[in-house]
Amino acid sequence: MIAAPAPGATWQHRHVLDVDVFSAADIDLVMRTADEMKEILARPIPKVPALRGTSVTIIFWEASTRTRVSFEVAAKNLSADVVNIAAGTSSVVKGESLVDTIRTVEALGADMIVMRHSVSGAPYLAAEVFGGPVLNGGDGWHGHPTQALLDLYTMRARLGDVAGRKVVILGDILHSRVARSNIWTLTAMGADLWLCGPTTLLRGFDAWATRWADGRAAPGHGRFTVTSDIDAALRDAEVVMALRLQRERMDAGLLPSLREYSARFGLTRERLAAARPDALVMHPGPMNEGVEIAADVAVLDRSVILDQVANGVAVRMALLYLLSGGHPEGMSGG
Amino acid sequence: MAEMRVGDTVERLDVERAWLVDPVAGREGPGEISVRGGRLESVSWLKGAAAKGVGPEGVLVLPGLLDIHVHLREPGNEDAETIATGLAAAAHGGFTSVAAMPNTTPAADDPAVFARVRAAAESSGSPVELLLHGAVTAGRAGERLAALGELADAGAVGFSDDGAPVKTPVLMRNALLYLGAIGLPVFEHAEDLGLTANAEGHEGVVSAILGLKGWPVAGEEAAVARDLALLAGVLPDAPGARLHVTHVSTAPALELVRRAKAAGLPVTCDVTPHHLAFTDEWLAGARRWSWEAVAGDGTVRDPWADRALVGRPFDTATKVNPPLRSADHAAAVLAALLDGTADAVATDHAPHTDVDKHVEFGIAANGISGVETALSVLLAAVAAGKLPLLRAVKALTTGPASVLGARPGRRGAPRGLVVGAAADLVVVDAGATWTVTAETLASRGKNSPLLGRELPGRVLLTVADGRLAYRDGES
Numbered sequence: 001m002i003a004a005p006a007p008g009a010t011w012q013h014r015h016v017l018d019v020d021v022f023s024a025a026d027i028d029l030v031m032r033t034a035d036e037m038k039e040i041l042a043r044p045i046p047k048v049p050a051l052r053g054t055s056v057t058i059i060f061w062e063a064s065t066r067t068r069v070s071f072e073v074a075a076k077n078l079s080a081d082v083v084n085i086a087a088g089t090s091s092v093v094k095g096e097s098l099v100d101t102i103r104t105v106e107a108l109g110a111d112m113i114v115m116r117h118s119v120s121g122a123p124y125l126a127a128e129v130f131g132g133p134v135l136n137g138g139d140g141w142h143g144h145p146t147q148a149l150l151d152l153y154t155m156r157a158r159l160g161d162v163a164g165r166k167v168v169i170l171g172d173i174l175h176s177r178v179a180r181s182n183i184w185t186l187t188a189m190g191a192d193l194w195l196c197g198p199t200t201l202l203r204g205f206d207a208w209a210t211r212w213a214d215g216r217a218a219p220g221h222g223r224f225t226v227t228s229d230i231d232a233a234l235r236d237a238e239v240v241m242a243l244r245l246q247r248e249r250m251d252a253g254l255l256p257s258l259r260e261y262s263a264r265f266g267l268t269r270e271r272l273a274a275a276r277p278d279a280l281v282m283h284p285g286p287m288n289e290g291v292e293i294a295a296d297v298a299v300l301d302r303s304v305i306l307d308q309v310a311n312g313v314a315v316r317m318a319l320l321y322l323l324s325g326g327h328p329e330g331m332s333g334g
Numbered sequence: 335m336a337e338m339r340v341g342d343t344v345e346r347l348d349v350e351r352a353w354l355v356d357p358v359a360g361r362e363g364p365g366e367i368s369v370r371g372g373r374l375e376s377v378s379w380l381k382g383a384a385a386k387g388v389g390p391e392g393v394l395v396l397p398g399l400l401d402i403h404v405h406l407r408e409p410g411n412e413d414a415e416t417i418a419t420g421l422a423a424a425a426h427g428g429f430t431s432v433a434a435m436p437n438t439t440p441a442a443d444d445p446a447v448f449a450r451v452r453a454a455a456e457s458s459g460s461p462v463e464l465l466l467h468g469a470v471t472a473g474r475a476g477e478r479l480a481a482l483g484e485l486a487d488a489g490a491v492g493f494s495d496d497g498a499p500v501k502t503p504v505l506m507r508n509a510l511l512y513l514g515a516i517g518l519p520v521f522e523h524a525e526d527l528g529l530t531a532n533a534e535g536h537e538g539v540v541s542a543i544l545g546l547k548g549w550p551v552a553g554e555e556a557a558v559a560r561d562l563a564l565l566a567g568v569l570p571d572a573p574g575a576r577l578h579v580t581h582v583s584t585a586p587a588l589e590l591v592r593r594a595k596a597a598g599l600p601v602t603c604d605v606t607p608h609h610l611a612f613t614d615e616w617l618a619g620a621r622r623w624s625w626e627a628v629a630g631d632g633t634v635r636d637p638w639a640d641r642a643l644v645g646r647p648f649d650t651a652t653k654v655n656p657p658l659r660s661a662d663h664a665a666a667v668l669a670a671l672l673d674g675t676a677d678a679v680a681t682d683h684a685p686h687t688d689v690d691k692h693v694e695f696g697i698a699a700n701g702i703s704g705v706e707t708a709l710s711v712l713l714a715a716v717a718a719g720k721l722p723l724l725r726a727v728k729a730l731t732t733g734p735a736s737v738l739g740a741r742p743g744r745r746g747a748p749r750g751l752v753v754g755a756a757a758d759l760v761v762v763d764a765g766a767t768w769t770v771t772a773e774t775l776a777s778r779g780k781n782s783p784l785l786g787r788e789l790p791g792r793v794l795l796t797v798a799d800g801r802l803a804y805r806d807g808e809s
């Protein structure tokens with residue numbers, strides 16, 4: 001039932017494991033396909049038969065209702081058969097191995113797998129074992145490609161092209177798969193990307209930004225900017241994305257206290273005043289209001305946090321569709 | 335030789351017009367050898383017209399190699415390796431002596447474990463010499479000293495809690511003192527565990543990109559500094575104390591050893607082929623040699639920008655402890671080998687089963703199955719002009735022998751081409767290649783990041799103690 005790729009279709013990827021292998025043209029194709037999906041979502045019955053007869057198995061080894069439901073809605077909108085498996089984190093350490101789980105799911109008829117896992121790189125192992133496409137719904141600290149693409153989609157919907165625009169990601173960069181995937185997409189699209197947070201949560205990123213000389217970066221002028229100076233980061237920013245801060249960071253000795261974190265790095269109205277007046281406020285959720293983002297900031301008109309949720313469904317539909325062999329024009333009149 | 339089997343005495347062997355390397359004499363050149371009745375009957379160096387056309391890129395004759403750091407997994411994890419398969423793998427790699435680490439189950443903290451593995455070696459029929467390290471602490475738990483004297487009496491060549499450092503400084507100090515009187519070295523796996531909890535890869539750009547928990551360079555440097563301070567402190571009471579730091583992987587730790595040696599401290603160290611030739615970018619899927627990952631000005635190249643990521647990321651065959659380092663540290667490892675700071679190359683051969691390796695990167699066991707690829711990896715460095723052949727051979731023969739010092743082993747310390755002695759040598763064709771596959775590896779551990787790769791340096795024949803240890807099926 002999966003349509004064969006049309007002649008001239010440019011989608012070359014068997015899996016979506018991370019966005020580091022995506023060219024700007026690949027990303028554009030995802031954006032265009034997501035536009036088609038947005039149109040479908042605006043219909044009275046937002047459903048097309050593109051993935052009818054395709055079994056999409058969603059396996060989350062790490063709990064996340066939001067992302068799981070987003071994938072589920074996306075797959076169902078495309079008429080896929082959806083199987084949900086809550087694997088639970090305990091089985092990562094003992095019990096059935098990931099390889100066994102994937103083989104079992106394949107034997108039960110899965111055509112595509114969407115997975116979330118707490119160990120960086122786990123989807124690459126799944127993709128090695130599984131015969132069909134694997135879509136990474138977040139792995140460890142490593143990657144969250146659908147989040148980065150929906151973030152980009154959301155920025156483009158409001159700002160148009162992100163090239164040259166100052167985008168700030170604020171908070172716990174070190175432990176953030178969202179930040180890592182956003183680095184690839186935003187630098188690929190030419191944004192002026194800044195990462196800002198306490199130095200203990202930025203370790204290694206300045207080296208990533210500046211060390212490798214590849215012709216694009218002169219010494220001291222990296223592909224993106226890393227700083228602990230929040231005022232410098234927010235000055236004239238056009239997009240500010242705050243990341244969730246977890247309490248474990250205090251236990252690990254990375255930060256003194258939540259209070260100190262929110263005083264120094266929390267996104268408040270006062271701080272946001274340094275940004276452009278129409279700067280977008282984003283958050284991948286779930287939010288700790290009053291910690292990394294003030295409650296009155298999250299509800300500002302220019303907060304697009306709910307757009308991110310809605311766009312997430314369209315982007316995930318686009319990726320499921322492209323992985324199934326579809327092409328964007330094929331959806332027209334769908 | 336066609337009918338010979340492993341373990342049979344090599345009655346008659348003539349290698350003509352080959353490139354001989356004698357690290358004891360410090361000599362290499364065209365020559366010929368003959369073996370009669372298991373003895374090296376003659377070594378002749380060719381000159382003039384007779385030597386014409388014989389070069390180091392062809393067939394080499396080297397003394398049998400010595401690996402002072404292998405894990406053979408028996409007893410306790412025979413699915414990963416047995417003494418028999420480990421010795422067969424060693425012979426395939428050109429090694430005629432290997433020293434097994436004591437981190438078996440149970441640990442070799444008591445002579446009874448030695449007796450058991452020696453019996454397994456005997457029944458394997460392999461002529462490869464099995465040397466044994468004892469544990470420093472009981473059960474490698476870092477709380478009480480193991481049976482050091484009894485293990486020494488039973489023939490231990492060194493002591494180590496490898497897999498982990500000697501956990502507590504006071505136990506390390508006491509082990510250095512106690513073994514100083516016996517004259518045997520402590521083989522230290524240098525790692526400050528307080529800095530490396532749950533670490534998955536070298537802390538650097540690649541770990542930042544891949545989202546792996548970092549193993550910082552300071553974790554090795556701090557541990558080596560601790561051990562050197564303890565060593566200096568015990569020398570007045572135990573002038574015979576000796577510290578050997580194994581698998582040193584970072585520039586600062588190597589610099590500490592360099593300076594300690596210059597100051598006269600009795601310290602030695604080894605480096606592994608993988609820390610010399612592989613880098614952390616292999617975790618992201620690169621497979622170029624370390625010297626290909628550095629730009630002309632010494633800066634580390636970007637494998638993403640270079641489109642050098644040819645394999646899949648997060649291959650657990652690249653997960654090892656200490657981790658594969660960035661190319662600048664690999665260059666420091668090479669420099670340490672060149673200037674003698676590193677006395678030896680040791681493989682840290684660490685075979686694992688699929689059960690422990692075909693899992694998520696973060697929970698996979700550490701280790702590389704490396705005893706069969708070590709010589710080839712060094713020959714690749716030689717071919718690239720990064721390492722003189724004689725230095726490479728010394729690092730696999732006289733270097734590790736000097737680390738162990740005088741010992742009562744059946745073949746003693748010097749490892750040259752000694753006429754009249756039992757033949758102990760490896761014949762390797764530097765110009766021929768072989769492909770690393772699950773089938774070509776004799777080890778049960780198929781956990782090599784070189785799987786699928788064609789390597790230079792095909793071992794044709796390994797003779798240990800006058801007996802056949804390995805012969806290439808196609809030669």
Ligand SMILES: [Zn+2]
Pocket residue numbers: 496497498523581655656682
């Ligand atoms: Zn070790």
